[in-house]
Amino acid sequence: MIASPFIRKLEHFALLSTEDRRRIEALIGRATFLAPHEHFVRPGDDPRSVHILLDGWACRYKTLPDGRRQIVSLFLPGDMCDPYVFLLDAVDYAIGALTPCTVAKVPARSIRELTADRPHIAEALWWQTLVELDLQREKIVSLGRRNAKERIAHLFCEVLARLAAVGWSNGTDCDWPLTQADLADITGLSTVHVNRSLQEMRNDGLIELHNRHLVVRDHGGLRETAMFDTIHLHGLAAETPRTPTTEPG
């Protein structure tokens, strides 16, 4: 049960048999609980294990020598952080909790055994890795060529699609536990500017965002300002509702 968001996500990528599912459940032994700002990976760590985020939001980030911080990945419930890191020697980023998190720590050996036995699962994990490559590319485009509102809009679209894929959102609203400072570190902006951009987006009638809850008021408008394209999610967005969008103009 507890592994369900993770399994649900994998099933977007591969057909899993009952046995597959059983083996995945078995991966998850004791779960650990983390408070916001606690870490489960630190730069320099030798990756002898892999983490599955069962509940809560987390992020991977890098910090420059002078303190500037950039979040490079956002982890949502059901995400496995770096399925294959153990192929590498060391890691140059940190992964920390943004909200209270439930995390399962899986030894690299278990992953190796599982993927050796169960090619379907191996393929699903690789698929997931390829999707992450594509998510990152889209982030590069955002940071390189989109302005503040576009970046934020794009993030909203991405997160809603990803949450919908594991049944945590209907595609139009969701819990939004991130602070404006988190948002700034994701979008490469300052908190002040995030604040003002959000206000504009509210005034434009695109979204509502109060009390840690996000509601999309104008799907068409949001996607349009984000220039959001689901192709790069590669099936992750399969369950995203095809919303009858209200085209402006």
Place this chain on the structure above:
Amino acid sequence: MIASPFIRKLEHFALLSTEDRRRIEALIGRATFLAPHEHFVRPGDDPRSVHILLDGWACRYKTLPDGRRQIVSLFLPGDMCDPYVFLLDAVDYAIGALTPCTVAKVPARSIRELTADRPHIAEALWWQTLVELDLQREKIVSLGRRNAKERIAHLFCEVLARLAAVGWSNGTDCDWPLTQADLADITGLSTVHVNRSLQEMRNDGLIELHNRHLVVRDHGGLRETAMFDTIHLHGLAAETPRTPTTEPG
């Protein structure tokens, strides 16, 4: 022979036997030649094959609906573009030649057979994929939190390290076929600003860049302004010379 830069790169990741090398050579049938601005992958393509760049520079890029363009990956001689794309359904980016290129097109099936027979090679390809993930993350940090000079400096460091890994540079100078417009599309800047930033970097005594040739004048200074860290290259930089840097100040 013709596969050598590719093999050389793989050997950073895994020990290859003579048989391994033979099999890789055999992958490469006829090579195609491309002029700058010609494409070997287009958005929407169903990836039934994989490309190995034997000579020249190429890039993966995305174009926004309104024409803004962002280069998301730079391919150098010896790079395999997307070793495992064929796991996916379609592709949402373009790959095009920046200089005249020699490219080998390898059918997905050959890759599948090769990796099934030769686990060493499979692992080397996956390693390469993980390194690319890390390169992309570093790019996200650049675009999100580094300013113009820092971004350009970081790119120079990265490219020199990658070229050195396949024997195309000694780590302090190399051919630099990119135009300032290309540089702008990589760094998310305008060409005008790239131009002015380069001038400052020349004045700062960091680099020389004339006639499509790049020379690093001050290694320490360049790395410092780039805040460049080789960890994220994971062994790709193994052959990078440990240069006795001239620390300023």
Place this chain on the structure above:
DNA sequence: CGATAGGTTGAGTCGCATCAACCGGGGTGG
């Protein structure tokens, strides 16, 4: 009830974009 975290607002500044013109070199065609 003070302390703290998160959000909001205003003023001033700067990095970078945009627009536009110009320069130099290499290739091309008459």
Place this chain on the structure above:
DNA sequence: CCACCCCGGTTGATGCGACTCAACCTATCG
């Protein structure tokens, strides 16, 4: 052989988007 063009690089003027600094407001919590 020269006139021309085009591409890549350079320069200047101007404007805007986003940053910084700093204050203040509100809700939550021990």
